[in-house]
Amino acid sequence: MACGDILAPLDKQHRLAADCAPNDLRQVAGGAHLRAEAAVALGEMFAAGKQEKGFDFYVNSGYRSYQEQVNTYNYWVQTSGQAYADRTSARPGHSEHQLGTTADVAARGLELEAFGGTAEAAWVAANSYKFGFVVSYPDGKEAITGYASEPWHIRYVGKGVAQQVKDSGLTLHEFLLK
Numbered sequence: 001m002a003c004g005d006i007l008a009p010l011d012k013q014h015r016l017a018a019d020c021a022p023n024d025l026r027q028v029a030g031g032a033h034l035r036a037e038a039a040v041a042l043g044e045m046f047a048a049g050k051q052e053k054g055f056d057f058y059v060n061s062g063y064r065s066y067q068e069q070v071n072t073y074n075y076w077v078q079t080s081g082q083a084y085a086d087r088t089s090a091r092p093g094h095s096e097h098q099l100g101t102t103a104d105v106a107a108r109g110l111e112l113e114a115f116g117g118t119a120e121a122a123w124v125a126a127n128s129y130k131f132g133f134v135v136s137y138p139d140g141k142e143a144i145t146g147y148a149s150e151p152w153h154i155r156y157v158g159k160g161v162a163q164q165v166k167d168s169g170l171t172l173h174e175f176l177l178k
């Protein structure tokens, strides 16, 4: 898989090399890091959410190195078992977070599962494409994506591609493998 390709399909079959790491990371609200273009786009999205709805978004988790994925995956295997780990956490190299273009967004201290079902999550689902982001793992698509619904996990693909994904009705996973 080409390192640095923001449209690289990543799933349980496709992965990045262990040494694949972006060189233009920037800090975003919450302290996590994203690649420059994604960081700017996310800043625009957060500003729009603030202006339209008064939402205070931040990023709970952004870029994750290969080694961090090793640690995270092993943590879930040890605490909740391998089946749970595989539904909720990517194996090392398979995470979209290694791209540096993927963010887990949060608001009001509500992170991950707690973010689901909030007004902020509904706004992200409806509006993130306008800023070039796609919710990678939508509700009801686990059979296709391999992951349980993650309304907080958004990946930057650029505004043109995000619009195309929305119009296609496909998940990002299906769209990138087309």
Ligand SMILES: [Zn+2]
Residues within 6 Å of the ligand: 097, 102, 103, 104, 152, 153, 154
């Ligand atoms: Zn995520």
